[in-house]
Amino acid sequence: MRKILIFVLAVLLPAAVFGGQLNIVASSTDIADIMKAVAGDKANVECLMKGTQDPHSVEPRPSMVVKVRNADIMAVVGMDLDMWANSVIEASRNSKISKGGAGYLDMSEGIEKLEVPEGKIDARLGDVHIYGNPHYQLDPKNGIVMADEALKKLSEYDPADEKYFRANHDVFVKKLGEGIERWNKLMAPLKGKKLAASHSCLLYFFNAFGIKQAGYIESKPGIPPAPSEVIALEKKIKDDNVKAVLVDQFFDMSEPEKISADTGAKTVVISTCVDGLKGTEDYIKLFDYDVNVVLEAAK
Amino acid sequence: MKNKVLSILIFISIFSAALFADDALPGGVKVGPIALPDISLIGNIIGDWNQDTNRVTFGMDELEMVVAGYIYPQVKADAVLSMSDAGLNIEEAYADFLSLLDIFSLKAGKMKIEFGKINILHNHVWPYADTPLVINNFLAGSLSENGASIGAVLPLPIFVKSETGLYNVEPNVSGIGIGLEPAADTLMLSQELYSERLSASFDPTEDSDLEIGASGAISKGSQYPASRDDVELAGADLTLKMWPVNYSRFLLQAEAMYMKREQQQPGGALDDIERWGTYVYAGYTLNKFVDIGSRYDWSEDAVAQLTKESKISAIFTYRVSEATFARLQYGYTPENKSNEVLLQFVYGLGPHTHPLQ
Numbered sequence: 001m002r003k004i005l006i007f008v009l010a011v012l013l014p015a016a017v018f019g020g021q022l023n024i025v026a027s028s029t030d031i032a033d034i035m036k037a038v039a040g041d042k043a044n045v046e047c048l049m050k051g052t053q054d055p056h057s058v059e060p061r062p063s064m065v066v067k068v069r070n071a072d073i074m075a076v077v078g079m080d081l082d083m084w085a086n087s088v089i090e091a092s093r094n095s096k097i098s099k100g101g102a103g104y105l106d107m108s109e110g111i112e113k114l115e116v117p118e119g120k121i122d123a124r125l126g127d128v129h130i131y132g133n134p135h136y137q138l139d140p141k142n143g144i145v146m147a148d149e150a151l152k153k154l155s156e157y158d159p160a161d162e163k164y165f166r167a168n169h170d171v172f173v174k175k176l177g178e179g180i181e182r183w184n185k186l187m188a189p190l191k192g193k194k195l196a197a198s199h200s201c202l203l204y205f206f207n208a209f210g211i212k213q214a215g216y217i218e219s220k221p222g223i224p225p226a227p228s229e230v231i232a233l234e235k236k237i238k239d240d241n242v243k244a245v246l247v248d249q250f251f252d253m254s255e256p257e258k259i260s261a262d263t264g265a266k267t268v269v270i271s272t273c274v275d276g277l278k279g280t281e282d283y284i285k286l287f288d289y290d291v292n293v294v295l296e297a298a299k
Numbered sequence: 300m301k302n303k304v305l306s307i308l309i310f311i312s313i314f315s316a317a318l319f320a321d322d323a324l325p326g327g328v329k330v331g332p333i334a335l336p337d338i339s340l341i342g343n344i345i346g347d348w349n350q351d352t353n354r355v356t357f358g359m360d361e362l363e364m365v366v367a368g369y370i371y372p373q374v375k376a377d378a379v380l381s382m383s384d385a386g387l388n389i390e391e392a393y394a395d396f397l398s399l400l401d402i403f404s405l406k407a408g409k410m411k412i413e414f415g416k417i418n419i420l421h422n423h424v425w426p427y428a429d430t431p432l433v434i435n436n437f438l439a440g441s442l443s444e445n446g447a448s449i450g451a452v453l454p455l456p457i458f459v460k461s462e463t464g465l466y467n468v469e470p471n472v473s474g475i476g477i478g479l480e481p482a483a484d485t486l487m488l489s490q491e492l493y494s495e496r497l498s499a500s501f502d503p504t505e506d507s508d509l510e511i512g513a514s515g516a517i518s519k520g521s522q523y524p525a526s527r528d529d530v531e532l533a534g535a536d537l538t539l540k541m542w543p544v545n546y547s548r549f550l551l552q553a554e555a556m557y558m559k560r561e562q563q564q565p566g567g568a569l570d571d572i573e574r575w576g577t578y579v580y581a582g583y584t585l586n587k588f589v590d591i592g593s594r595y596d597w598s599e600d601a602v603a604q605l606t607k608e609s610k611i612s613a614i615f616t617y618r619v620s621e622a623t624f625a626r627l628q629y630g631y632t633p634e635n636k637s638n639e640v641l642l643q644f645v646y647g648l649g650p651h652t653h654p655l656q
Contacts, residue, residue, distance in 0.1 A: 091452065
């Protein structure tokens with residue numbers, strides 16, 4: 001039995017290592033999922049972070065360097081959300097996946113960016129992203145843009161398998177398109193309604209479904225709210241009859257729970273990325289989950 | 300006084316020139332801020348009460364300006380200018396060839412030497428306000444010299460890195476600042492310094508990583524070339540990080556250093572001295588804003604007359620943002636039963652990021 005196992009491993013292992021599979025590393029779980037969907041079994045896809053981690057505070061680790069060192073393609077969120085990945089890329093000494101290299105893919109390239117700041121930007125505004133709000137994955141239409149970028153990069157890198165990638169891309173985009181139609185129908189009653197949120201990472205989600213934002217707990221990104229700001233938000237929630245406060249999966253619940261207790265608005269934890277919560281294991285399930293919990297809370 | 304004013308004027312000129320460099324170039328070509336290097340300013344303010352002296356001191360310990368950016372694909376340049384009461388100093392200024400043959404990297408210029416774990420890090424990113432005793436005694440607080448270093452990340456399934464350096468040591472000058480008098484019990488080096496650090500890191504669990512490192516250095520002591528003064532340094536370091544829940548982290552960091560110094564005495568006899576020192580730090584990040592920690596130091600001095608000292612410190616840090624924090628640190632020295640309280644405030648302006656730590 002052992003000899004058979006050794007023989008099988010001896011045959012399979014080189015095939016896996018030398019079988020022409022691309023090594024793709026992604027800086028977010030959403031990107032990893034979309035790359036996997038388009039690349040199929042032509043690539044081994046790894047993600048540098050977990051869906052339960054706040055992407056603003058990922059600590060680069062030496063083990064990430066090992067993954068990136070062997071990567072053929074490095075796919076990043078961009079817009080300075082994953083600046084932590086830069087030190088990993090530099091430490092890897094892998095020139096092909098550095099910015100400007102053939103294997104570097106900035107997924108934000110084709111995105112219509114929201115909240116691009118103008119004028120002087122400094123810490124008075126909080127922890128502002130200077131290239132705009134980078135949480136674009138929360139508009140499902142941007143999933144199509146990301147799939148297009150993935151197809152473009154994979155086809156450039158491996159033109160021989162372009163047909164295969166395109167077929168996978170089309171399947172994913174079709175499924176996502178059906179999902180968008182479904183979610184738009186479900187969320188139609190909330191169009192024009194006001195909901196509050198933990199912070200502006202949910203802007204793309206609101207924008208996608210025509211929801212108006214009643215206010216953010218963190219009015220300045222990354223800055224804990226002053227008591228007066230919480231009081232002002234609570235007043236707005238009551239005045240505008242806001243039904244729910246949407247909170248991302250790693251936000252400290254103490255403030256939202258207090259706001260709920262004071263105003264009667266429900267606190268809803270939504271996942272802001274793939275694998276952020278149980279039931280959000282891929283990009284489509286992410287929106288199935290989020291749409292469902294928002295609808296429940298906003299009834 | 301004049302030198303101080305001149306230093307300040309030079310500093311402001313460099314900073315202003317960098318800040319306003321998006322004015323029109325000849326020919327009316329405008330370069331927007333996107334084309335500028337990353338420019339950061341980090342201020343390190345320290346207040347110190349020491350029971351021995353019964354004095355309170357408070358002020359800007361160091362102002363650091365960092366200018367960094369790419370000068371060519373895969374080639375970066377970093378310059379760290381440090382300003383203190385001693386004047387304006389180039390703490391680091393080097394070109395960094397990030398990827399040679401996709402295996403090696405090369406740094407050339409003036410740089411903090413990769414010996415041990417924390418020497419290469421700027422002290423405002425340390426999780427404590429003061430310098431561990433062994434680093435003060437064996438590395439003069441910070442070893443930063445002119446030279447070149449070649450690094451390689453070995454093609455292994457875990458992260459293993461080698462960094463080999465050759466530096467030209469400026470005799471009897473501390474690693475940072477100018478005009479600082481070396482402490483009486485501090486090792487001062489001269490001539491060339493050869494260094495090597497080998498480190499390996501792996502993840503015992505998905506939410507932890509363990510790094511172990513070994514360092515060695517060979518140089519000459521301050522008596523050379525007047526008489527023989529050979530110095531060998533060895534170090535071992537361990538860093539364990541664990542992330543139990545979001546925003547929380549446990550950090551255990553320890554270094555041990557060994558020094559062997561062979562000095563020729565008047566009369567020609569060779570005298571060997573061997574010295575040891577260590578520190579252990581354990582800290583926990585409770586949430587986005589608060590760190591608590593404790594450090595134990597023990598070190599012999601680096602010169603002929605042997606003395607030993609130890610210190611126990613308790614540290615509390617409140618983090619306003621990634622680059623700005625306030626820290627309160629209490630230290631107790633058992634040998635003379637004395638207490639010390641440090642208050643540190645570090646602020647950061649601009650996008651100063653650090654290499655992988």
